[in-house]
Amino acid sequence: MAAKTASHNSFSWMIGGPQGSGINLGAEILGKALCRAGYYVFANIEYHSNIKGKHSYYRLRISDRRVGSHVEEIHLLVALDEETLFGDLYHEFPAHAGHIHEVAEGGAILFEEGGQISPPAIQERLNGRSVHLFPMPYSRIVDQALATVGKAGQAHEYRIMNNTAAIGAATALLGFNFDHVAEVMLSGFHGKARKVGEMNVYCARAAHDYVREHFHGKIEFGLPTAPANRPTQIMIKGTQAVGIGKLKAGCGIQTYYPISPATDESVYLEEHQAEYGLVVLQTEDEVSAIDAAVMAAHGGVRASTSTSGPGFALMPEGLGFAAMTEAPGPVVCIYQRGGPSTGLPTRHEQGDLSFALHAGQSDIPRIVLAPGDLTECFYDTFDAFNYADRYQIPVIVMLDKHLATIYVTVPPYETEGLTFDRGALYDPQRDANGHYMRYRFNDSGISPRSIPGQEGGIFWTTSDEHDQVGHISEGVGNRLVKMTKRMNKMGMAEREIPDAKKFALFGRQDAPACIVSWGSTKGPLLDALARLDPEQQNYSFLQLRLLLPFPAEAVTKLLKPAAKIIVLECNYSGQLASLLREKTGIQAHHRILKYDGRPFSEDEVVTALEQTVAGGPEQLTVADGKVVDPAPYGRAEVERLLELRERSAKMAPPMVPLPPGYNR
Amino acid sequence: MATTTTKFEFKIKDYKAEIHNDWCPGCGDFGILTAIQMALSKLQVPPHKVAVVSGIGCSGKTPHYMQTYAFHTLHGRAMPSVTGLKLANPGLTVIGVGGDGDGYGIGAGHFVNAGRRNLNITYVVFNNDVYALTKGQASPTIQKGMKTKSMSEESIMEALNPIALGLACGYTFVARGYALDVKYLAEIVAQGIQHRGTSLIDVYQTCPTYNDLHTKTWYEGKKPGQSGQSPLYRLDQTDYDPLVHDPTDRREIAQKKAQAILVSEQPDRLPIGVFYRCLVPTYEDFLEKRGVLKQDFDPATNDSHFRRDITPLLEALA
Numbered sequence: 009m010a011a012k013t014a015s016h017n018s019f020s021w022m023i024g025g026p027q028g029s030g031i032n033l034g035a036e037i038l039g040k041a042l043c044r045a046g047y048y049v050f051a052n053i054e055y056h057s058n059i060k061g062k063h064s065y066y067r068l069r070i071s072d073r074r075v076g077s078h079v080e081e082i083h084l085l086v087a088l089d090e091e092t093l094f095g096d097l098y099h100e101f102p103a104h105a106g107h108i109h110e111v112a113e114g115g116a117i118l119f120e121e122g123g124q125i126s127p128p129a130i131q132e133r134l135n136g137r138s139v140h141l142f143p144m145p146y147s148r149i150v151d152q153a154l155a156t157v158g159k160a161g162q163a164h165e166y167r168i169m170n171n172t173a174a175i176g177a178a179t180a181l182l183g184f185n186f187d188h189v190a191e192v193m194l195s196g197f198h199g200k201a202r203k204v205g206e207m208n209v210y211c212a213r214a215a216h217d218y219v220r221e222h223f224h225g226k227i228e229f230g231l232p233t234a235p236a237n238r239p240t241q242i243m244i245k246g247t248q249a250v251g252i253g254k255l256k257a258g259c260g261i262q263t264y265y266p267i268s269p270a271t272d273e274s275v276y277l278e279e280h281q282a283e284y285g286l287v288v289l290q291t292e293d294e295v296s297a298i299d300a301a302v303m304a305a306h307g308g309v310r311a312s313t314s315t316s317g318p319g320f321a322l323m324p325e326g327l328g329f330a331a332m333t334e335a336p337g338p339v340v341c342i343y344q345r346g347g348p349s350t351g352l353p354t355r356h357e358q359g360d361l362s363f364a365l366h367a368g369q370s371d372i373p374r375i376v377l378a379p380g381d382l383t384e385c386f387y388d389t390f391d392a393f394n395y396a397d398r399y400q401i402p403v404i405v406m407l408d409k410h411l412a413t414i415y416v417t418v419p420p421y422e423t424e425g426l427t428f429d430r431g432a433l434y435d436p437q438r439d440a441n442g443h444y445m446r447y448r449f450n451d452s453g454i455s456p457r458s459i460p461g462q463e464g465g466i467f468w469t470t471s472d473e474h475d476q477v478g479h480i481s482e483g484v485g486n487r488l489v490k491m492t493k494r495m496n497k498m499g500m501a502e503r504e505i506p507d508a509k510k511f512a513l514f515g516r517q518d519a520p521a522c523i524v525s526w527g528s529t530k531g532p533l534l535d536a537l538a539r540l541d542p543e544q545q546n547y548s549f550l551q552l553r554l555l556l557p558f559p560a561e562a563v564t565k566l567l568k569p570a571a572k573i574i575v576l577e578c579n580y581s582g583q584l585a586s587l588l589r590e591k592t593g594i595q596a597h598h599r600i601l602k603y604d605g606r607p608f609s610e611d612e613v614v615t616a617l618e619q620t621v622a623g624g625p626e627q628l629t630v631a632d633g634k635v636v637d638p639a640p641y642g643r644a645e646v647e648r649l650l651e652l653r654e655r656s657a658k659m660a661p662p663m664v665p666l667p668p669g670y671n672r
Numbered sequence: 673m674a675t676t677t678t679k680f681e682f683k684i685k686d687y688k689a690e691i692h693n694d695w696c697p698g699c700g701d702f703g704i705l706t707a708i709q710m711a712l713s714k715l716q717v718p719p720h721k722v723a724v725v726s727g728i729g730c731s732g733k734t735p736h737y738m739q740t741y742a743f744h745t746l747h748g749r750a751m752p753s754v755t756g757l758k759l760a761n762p763g764l765t766v767i768g769v770g771g772d773g774d775g776y777g778i779g780a781g782h783f784v785n786a787g788r789r790n791l792n793i794t795y796v797v798f799n800n801d802v803y804a805l806t807k808g809q810a811s812p813t814i815q816k817g818m819k820t821k822s823m824s825e826e827s828i829m830e831a832l833n834p835i836a837l838g839l840a841c842g843y844t845f846v847a848r849g850y851a852l853d854v855k856y857l858a859e860i861v862a863q864g865i866q867h868r869g870t871s872l873i874d875v876y877q878t879c880p881t882y883n884d885l886h887t888k889t890w891y892e893g894k895k896p897g898q899s900g901q902s903p904l905y906r907l908d909q910t911d912y913d914p915l916v917h918d919p920t921d922r923r924e925i926a927q928k929k930a931q932a933i934l935v936s937e938q939p940d941r942l943p944i945g946v947f948y949r950c951l952v953p954t955y956e957d958f959l960e961k962r963g964v965l966k967q968d969f970d971p972a973t974n975d976s977h978f979r980r981d982i983t984p985l986l987e988a989l990a
Contacts (some may be wrong), residue, residue, distance in 0.1 A: 044990075128845045242989040252985050258977035261759055282963035284980055287759050291752065293786035299749045303725070306743065307760030308971030329746050420986045426980050459972040460741040460761050468689070468736055470744035471728070479691055479736050480744075545905030 018071035019182070019231050020079050023174065024107060024461030025088030028060035030171040035066035036243075036415060037196075038175055041188040042070050043417045046234035050075045051415040051532070054606065057268065057353040063091045070182075073234040075418070076381060076531025077610045080633040081112040083229040084181055086174045090124045090659070091450065093117070094133060095649070097659040102649040108133050112533035114228040116140040118177055120147075120170065142223050144177050146170040149218060151243045157203060169211055176212030179217035181227050184661040186212075203322045225424040242420050246411035249271035249382040249418075250314075251342060253389030254327030255280065256423060259339075260309025261287045268353045269412040270314040270343040294319040301338035302402075305330070306469070310393045312339035317347050317360045324367040330402040331372040331494060333469045334447065336431060336457065337396035337403065339389070344408040346605040355605030356409040358527055364404050365556055365587065373497045375399070376556035378406040380530030384553065385411060386421045391509065397431040398504075399497040400454060406555070408578070410528040410607040432456040440464030445476045449489055453496045502557035510559045513566055515548035516568040517540070521621055522570035524596065526584050529608055530575055536613035547617070552584070567594055574620055576600040578607065582627070598624065604631040684713045687722075689739045700877035701730055704798055705737055707768065707849070710858035712740075715865060722765045726876045727774035729805045731798035734769045748779030751786035751795065758791050762956055762967045765865060772874075774805045776812040776832050787841025788868060790825075791845030791955045794864045794871045797834065798851070800879040801886060808882030822882040834874040835936035835947055839929045844869035846932060846948040850904055852876040852888060856944070863946060869954050876904075876942070891942075899921040907935070907945030916950035925950060 021038075023031045032053065034452065039049045048071045055064035067078050087093045095106035101510040108130065108433040111117060119125045121143035130141060147163035150173060154162055172193075179189050190209045197205025247368060251273050254262065264274040278288040291297040297313045304311035320342050330338065344360045346352025364376055375395050379388040385407070392403040413641050432454045434444065446467030448455045458465025468478030473490060491651055514534065524651075525533055530551050541547045550566055552559075555642075567573055575596040580601040600616045602608055612630045619635055620628060629638045632645070653659075712722060722740035728747035730778050735742030741764070745753040754768040775783050775797045785793065801814040808822025812832040819826035838846045845867040849857035857875065864871030879887050889895050890906040893902040899987040907914070912935065916928050932947040959965040 120877040175756050240990060242986055244989050248985075248989070252982050255980055256982050258980065260971065260977050271685065280985065283984075285964065285976055287959065289755070289759060291755075292781050295749065296752035296755070296782055296785070299746065299752035300759070303743065303745070303753040303756035304760035307764075309760040309977065311760065325746055326749075329749075333743075346736065359797055380773075420990070421982070423982065460723050460757070460764055461970060462972050463718075466739065466741055467721055468742040468744070470736070471746050472744065478742070480733075556946070635909070 014110065017073065017232050018069050018075055018079070019084075019229060020082050021068040021070065021085040021086075021178065021182070022065055022082045022107060023082045023088065024059045024063065024065035024092030025065045025171070026091070026586070027058055028054060029088050030168050031064060031088065032068050034171045034175040035068060036187060037192045038178065039068050039415055040243045041192045041504070042068070042184065043241060044192070045188050046238045047071065047231070047237075048074050048417045049243065049415075050077065050417070050426065052078055052410065053413050055354050063096060063104070065092065070231055072235045075535055077535045078418070078610065080110060080180070080609050080611045081115070082107060082110045083112055084178060085111050085115070085117045085118045086178055087117060087125060088170060088174065093119070093125060093130065094656065094659065095652075097649070097653045097656050101567065101646070102653050105649060105652055111139050112229070113137055113139070115179060116142060116227050116229075118142045118144060118174060118181065121145045133290050140226055142181065142219065144173065144215060144218065146173050146215075146656050149173045149214045150211055152214050153207050156210050157207050161441075166392070169208070169586075171209045172211045173215035176215035179212070179220045180216040181223070182231050184231060186216050210668065230246065239419065241417045243415060244382055244418055245272070245413060245415050246382055246385050246407060247413075248276050249385035250405070250407065251276040252421065253386040254312055254339070254393075255284050255286065256386075256421075256426065257390045257393040258310050258428060259286060259393065260302040261289060261301065261311045263289045263291055263300045263304075263311070263313045264315065265291050265294045265319060266298050266302075267316045267319045269345055269409040270316050270319070270341065270610060272412065273314045273341065273343075288336045294322035295325065298323040298338065298340065299329065302330040302333070302335045304324055305335045305337035305396070306333065306460070308461070310339075310396070311337050314341040314343065316343045316345050317363065318350060320360065320363065320367065324369070324492070327374070327402050328368045328370075328372055329471050331368070331374065332471050334400040334455070335402070337393070338672045339392040339396055339403045339405060341389070341405045341407055342410050344406065346603070352605040354409065356578060356607045357603060358408055358529075358584070359580065359603065360581070361526070361555070361583040362586065364406060365652060371491070371495060373399075373401050373494050374556060375554070376406060376500055377401045377403065378525055378527045378553055378555050379411070380551050380553065381654050382411070382414070382416050382418050383421075384423065388553065390426060394429040394502065395505070398429050398454070399501055400431065400457065401497050401501075406527055421667050434458030434462060434465045436462065437463055446478050447474065447476045447490070449476060449493070453493050453500065487600045496556040502559065505554060507562060510552075510554040511562065512550060512551045512553065514551065515544040517548060518569045519544070519546060519548035520570070520571040521546060521574060522548045522550055522567060523574045523576055523617070524552065524567070524584065524588060525576045526555060527580065532608040532610050532613045533576065535610040536617060539610065540614050540617060546621070555587065558587065560591045563588070564592045564594065567592075572621065574598040574600060574617070576613070576616070579604050601627065601628045602628060602630040609633060680713065680716070682718065684709045687712050687719055687739050689737050691736055692853070693737055694733070695730060696881050698878075698880040699730070700800065700879065701734070701798060703851035703854045703857065704796065704875055704877060705734055707854050707857035707861050708734075708769075708796065709738070710854070711861035711865060712765075713862055714862045715860065717765045717865075721763065723757055724767045724769060725750055725757060727770035727772050727779060727783070729771040729803070730770055731771040731774065737817050748774050748777070748782065750774060751779060751782040754793050754833040755786065755789065755791060758793055759965065762965060763970055766793045767865070768793060770797060771803075771811070772797060772799040772801065772813045772834070773811040776834060777835070780812075780884060780987055783837070784841045786870070787838060789955045790842060790844055790869045790952070792868050792870070794873065796861065796864075796873045798877045799834065800877040800883055802879055802882045804879050804882050805918070808879075818885060819863050821884045833933070833936055834872070835906055836933045838872040838874070839932055839948055843872040844950045844952060845870070845871035845946070847873045847946045848944050849873060849875045850891065850944050851875050852891065853904075853944070856906065860946065867949065868951065876944070877953065903942045904939055904944055905941060907943045907947065914946045914949075919950050919952050954990045
């Protein structure tokens with residue numbers, strides 16, 4: 009049977025299994041191999057706040073053009089355990105019903121033969137839908153591989169290698185050249201570990217060959233044709249993109265307290281701290297993290313800290329301190345996750361926008377940036393440090409769980425045109441006359457700053473209101489000058505930052521509907537519009553990248569022709585819609601919101617936009633791939649799962665804790 | 673016969689800022705401020721190579737009175753601030769100052785972890801048993817059952833022992849001074865600055881406005897009911913040996929810490945001086961060994977951060 013290309017010119021692949029079973033590694037090996045072979049890959053992971061055992065899954069969307077989101081349907085599902093297919097129905101209050109219902113008609117499921125999953129159970133749950141089943145004798149294959157290192161018969165001790173075998177099998181089903189996979193797989197093993205790498209390749213190849221022998225030609229969907237001559241690209245995650253941006257920007261110290269989903273960035277920097285002479289400081293809490301960063305900025309190096317919503321909750325004190333003392337920074341990266349409070353530690357949300365805009369005492373000048381993809385993550389992070397120095401102001405970069413963990417094909421970063429702006433600095437020639445004042449009033453509003461240790465540059469500073477010298481002052485005149493000196497920086501930044509860095513308009517300015525959004529919704533929005541409106545007749549998309557100072561005038565002008573303004577974002581209340589109204593007086597006609605802890609898929613955006621322009625209500629909530637009435641839908645879903653649990657009494661027990669074979 | 677005279681380049685006055693001081697007359701803080709200035713002059717650290725960093729409170733104003741780089745930060749945050757500054761600019765002599773409430777109360781978590789980190793810095797705590805700037809509420813060091821005139825009820829919480837806490841946290845130099853014995857305090861501060869590692873110097877400080885219990889007269893032992901003899905005595909005038917001679921000997925470390933706690937817990941006698949001293953590699957030493965930070969890194973002249981090549985990182989991702 010000739011393989012057909014899946015819908016939307018892309019192939020959707022998923023691997024699911026208990027946390028700790030190595031699905032990340034397997035999915036990333038496959039993703040990188042596909043990228044090297046010339047494809048565009050978009051990958052994202054969903055996981056629990058748990059170390060071992062709970063259900064996690066990793067999707068790859070493989071395409072012949074750049075894609076920035078996932079789709080709902082799955083063409084090949086690799087299930088390492090029963091929960092991946094059927095959900096956690098062993099649980100008293102199940103949370104999900106597995107991924108079997110997402111597998112496309114004509115799609116395929118790869119699972120362990122004679123294992124936890126029985127083909128009749130799958131058939132029952134498929135309910136007549138035609139899906140191809142590929143049972144794999146993992147333990148036999150793993151045993152063969154183990155025999156090459158003298159460990160024959162120990163497959164039960166090495167269940168983690170099922171994952172390796174599954175990648176080999178999937179490679180065969182995709183009709184993808186195994187050599188690419190082998191090359192990436194081996195690249196992770198050096199020196200003595202080389203033998204282990206070779207054993208893994210052997211294992212994957214054996215599974216690959218098994219599929220070729222037994223299931224040849226049985227899959228309906230195939231990979232699209234890789235585009236010819238695609239330039240070399242990299243596969244990168246958001247935490248790495250931001251980290252590399254910081255390194256290139258000359259960051260001298262990164263402070264952090266461990267928190268999902270921000271920690272990976274600091275860990276990445278830590279791995280490279282010796283190569284680049286960057287101090288990564290793990291502090292006792294986020295209060296300390298931001299204070300140390302503020303003082304490092306005063307101390308003369310570029311400084312940053314990375315956290316999530318609950319960590320940022322401890323930082324407004326330090327943010328105010330930075331602004332009050334006119335420190336050149338720090339750059340604060342907020343990787344948003346589901347809130348409030350501890351919330352959904354490993355799930356996605358864009359719910360901290362209002363908090364980031366307003367956190368602090370009195371009026372605090374700040375710049376708030378919102379990169380929308382992994383290219384912008386690099387460049388916006390780089391720019392953030394220039395703004396911090398130029399305006400002597402804290403700069404917040406809004407990121408989120410989705411941007412942090414997606415793994416995507418992007419063009420390598422171009423560093424040729426990047427320049428460093430350190431702002432107004434103390435000049436010993438000019439300023440060392442015994443009268444240097446750190447906060448001297450001048451026309452620009454930015455006083456030259458000295459770096460501690462410089463002779464003649466001694467200054468005082470305080471979190472109290474202070475005079476030109478930096479000593480405490482409660483005088484009225486001084487207060488008026490100082491307050492305006494600090495707050496005027498917002499106007500300066502708005503005037504000086506070029507439009508191209510503030511926002512982007514996709515499509516025709518006079519399109520009847522304009523979607524306004526920010527941050528990580530950019531990928532699904534662009535994908536949805538390419539599908540929904542390829543001629544760019546009906547929609548435009550205004551992506552806001554600079555949220556403070558808000559480019560009110562330009563945005564007002566851009567939105568003027570739109571008959572319908574639709575704000576789309578991942579939070580409950582429409583925080584960007586509120587900001588838009590606050591800054592421009594423009595009330596969006598519609599809000600499309602999602603706060604189920606998961607990012608928008610391309611399909612969700614398509615469906616929501618279609619319903620909205622067809623006379624939909626003022627506000628639409630999206631979850632589970634569709635437009636829903638949130639509370640009733642959620643309740644029905646909870647009840648449906650309970651009912652399902654009653655009917656499927658034979659669900660396997662949870663794999664918590666994992667059997668010993670996973671503990672390798 | 674030719675005589676050589678030592679000519680001090682930096683006099684005590686060179687560390688004094690020309691600014692009106694708004695502490696209460698007779699405040700113990702004056703003694704501590706002078707002691708810090710004397711210590712810096714003694715060590716001849718150029719003023720522009722010094723940074724004094726404080727929290728909030730009366731003691732928080734200390735940096736304003738110093739002719740050095742001066743940071744008056746946030747309540748309780750002297751230690752995080754010192755940490756960031758020192759790692760950015762390791763060539764500076766960094767002195768943290770703050771009150772007992774600042775360091776042992778709101779900043780307690782930072783106090784603990786600063787000790788564990790062991791940066792090459794000095795931390796002077798102005799310990800007067802009260803939160804003076806907010807008009808004399810009980811601080812973590814006030815003894816159970818005590819009531820100053822500023823408190824409406826006596827304290828029903830245990831007092832914290834800064835010496836014992838400092839030892840538990842890993843401070844490698846733990847000392848105590850008395851604000852009104854400026855000369856000896858200056859000597860202790862100088863030793864603390866010279867010590868490679870984090871030095872904790874807790875200073876008995878009188879608060880003439882709110883603490884009517886531990887007054888100058890009380891420290892002199894001349895309050896009614898006292899013996900007439902000062903409860904203070906100098907450890908260096910006894911056979912007490914604070915130094916860990918073999919820092920690899922965990923038994924000796926334990927013994928020296930135990931001895932320090934024992935002398936610090938005497939009911940009627942208040943030892944001052946160095947309680948504990950142990951020379952081990954600093955946090956910066958470890959960073960230097962890892963190749964992360966050179967201890968002579970000067971951010972004003974070193975532009976290495978801005979000459980980074982990220983190509984290898986991108987190649988690894990291709």
